[in-house]
Amino acid sequence: xxxxxxxxxxxxxxxxxxxxxxxxxxxxxxxxxxxxxxxxxxxxxxxxxxxxxxxxxxxxxxxxxxxxxxxxxxxxxxxxxxxxxxxxxxxxxxxxxxxxxxxxxxxxxxxxxxxxxxxxxxxxxxxxxxxxxxxxxxxxxxxxxxxxxxxxxxxxxxxxxxxxxxxxxxxxxxxxxxxxxxxxxxxxxxxxxxxxxxxxxxxxxxxxxxxxxxxxxxxxxxxxxxxxxxxxxxxxxxxxxxxxxxxxxxxxxxxxxxxxxxxxxxxxxxxxxxxxxxxxxxxxxxxxxxxxxxxxxxxxxxxxxxxxxxxxxxxxxxxxxxxxxxxxxxxxxxxxxxxxxxxxxxxxxxxxxxxxxxxxxxxxxxxxx
Numbered sequence: 001x002x003x004x005x006x007x008x009x010x011x012x013x014x015x016x017x018x019x020x021x022x023x024x025x026x027x028x029x030x031x032x033x034x035x036x037x038x039x040x041x042x043x044x045x046x047x048x049x050x051x052x053x054x055x056x057x058x059x060x061x062x063x064x065x066x067x068x069x070x071x072x073x074x075x076x077x078x079x080x081x082x083x084x085x086x087x088x089x090x091x092x093x094x095x096x097x098x099x100x101x102x103x104x105x106x107x108x109x110x111x112x113x114x115x116x117x118x119x120x121x122x123x124x125x126x127x128x129x130x131x132x133x134x135x136x137x138x139x140x141x142x143x144x145x146x147x148x149x150x151x152x153x154x155x156x157x158x159x160x161x162x163x164x165x166x167x168x169x170x171x172x173x174x175x176x177x178x179x180x181x182x183x184x185x186x187x188x189x190x191x192x193x194x195x196x197x198x199x200x201x202x203x204x205x206x207x208x209x210x211x212x213x214x215x216x217x218x219x220x221x222x223x224x225x226x227x228x229x230x231x232x233x234x235x236x237x238x239x240x241x242x243x244x245x246x247x248x249x250x251x252x253x254x255x256x257x258x259x260x261x262x263x264x265x266x267x268x269x270x271x272x273x274x275x276x277x278x279x280x281x282x283x284x285x286x287x288x289x290x291x292x293x294x295x296x297x298x299x300x301x302x303x304x305x306x307x308x309x310x311x312x313x314x315x316x317x318x319x320x321x322x323x324x325x326x327x328x329x330x331x332x333x334x335x336x337x338x339x340x341x342x343x344x345x346x347x348x349x350x351x352x353x354x355x356x357x358x359x360x361x362x363x364x365x366x367x368x369x
Contacts, residue, residue: 003363006044007350011121014040015114022113038105041121045097045128047090049368052129053358055093062089074171075133090368096132099172100124103139107146109319116319119339122346123315126362127308134308137176140169142312144179148279159187175309182289186282195281196271203267203288207295214296259294259345262317262338263287272326283320287313314342 014037021033050056061068062079069076078099082091104120120142128135144165148158162183169176190199210217266273266287273280290310297303321335352363 003352003365004347004350006365007126007346010040010044011118011125011346014038014121015118018108018117019114034105038101041104041125042097042101044365044367045101045125046094047367047369048093048129049090049366051361051365052132053361054130054132055361058092058132059089062092072133072171072174074168075173093132096136097128100128100132100136100139103136103143107139107143109146109149112319112322115322115339116315119315119318119342122342123311126346126349126360127311129362130360131173131305131308133173134175134305137169137173138308138311140165140172141176141179142315144169145279145282145312145316148282149277175305178309179286182285183282186279186285192274195274200267200270200284204264207264207288207291210292210295214298217292217296258341259314260291262314262341263291263294265334265338266313266317267291269331272324273320276324276326280320283313283316286310290314314338318342 017033017037017040021030021037024030024033048055061071062083065076065079065083075096078095079092082095104117104124107116107120109116120139124135124138128139144162147161147165150158163180166176166179166183169179266284270281270284273284287310290307290313293303293306293310297307317338318335321331321338324331349360350362352360354360
């Protein structure tokens with residue numbers, strides 16, 4: 001229980017310092033509280049020891065870096081640079097914690113920072129202890145989407161920045177490059193009538209069919225990943241280690257239903273979202289992909305990796321719903337519900353409950369000290 005309290009204290013205290021930085025009148029005081037907020041998130045992540053399923057694997061990679069030249073070049077380069085300076089393996093953990101935290105703070109919007117910040121922390125912070133590379137990639141994908149949202153009606157500069165940041169994200173985890181495809185699709189000249197009605201209906205129908213028979217997608221997805229050159233992930237479908245069927249329980253089923261509520265609401269509200277901001281079409285497509293991945297993950301554990309890739313969908317949900325200018329009462333209720341869902345998920349994850357697929361190794365929290 002102490003670890004659960006600690007993780008919540010990290011989230012709430014860093015948010016408190018961020019709030020104080022927003023209210024400060026002096027630039028010096030504002031930056032002081034902002035640095036405190038940053039440190040409260042960064043330091044526990046940087047000094048953790050043997051926390052996270054892959055912690056020891058990353059330590060081994062650092063020590064035997066010469067054998068892992070094939071890994072993503074951004075990840076490899078950071079480790080190589082640290083080794084050149086003779087740093088210990090713990091510095092590798094600290095460096096990637098720093099990169100993750102920087103990406104999170106750069107992605108904060110001008111308004112409603114605390115709401116957005118807590119959403120990011122609740123969804124990604126504990127995951128960054130496990131999927132170090134992918135968490136960094138997702139943090140950069142959040143920053144990329146914020147670049148588009150910063151220009152209400154979109155613009156050439158914001159679109160270029162989006163694609164550049166996603167390319168950068170892919171240098172830490174190749175799966176991020178799948179977002180380039182979704183980004184390109186969101187820019188396709190699709191008639192508004194199709195975006196408002198036909199596509200959302202087709203998405204919902206597809207989700208219904210996949211829910212009934214998820215296995216129909218396994219082979220097409222494997223072939224598609226192989227076509228994109230992501231042979232490692234395509235190989236998961238024939239791996240006994242990764243392709244593990246989940247044992248469905250009532251607790252897990254309730255979690256699936258709750259998490260599906262967010263993307264389904266996004267798809268249903270497609271018309272209002274696109275009218276609010278055309279850039280939200282990218283978010284709608286991502287919500288659809290997130291929903292498909294989550295349905296598949298309810299049957300086969302490895303699809304949890306795909307869910308993680310699109311985890312920026314629940315991150316943005318409270319913020320987007322809260323800032324809608326139409327049907328405000330309805331969307332604010334949706335914002336509160338979506339925030340509660342990710343808050344409760346954070347509480348569950350902080351317990352570090354092992355599954356049949358792996359042990360998250362998040363509880364109890366320990367440091368190298």
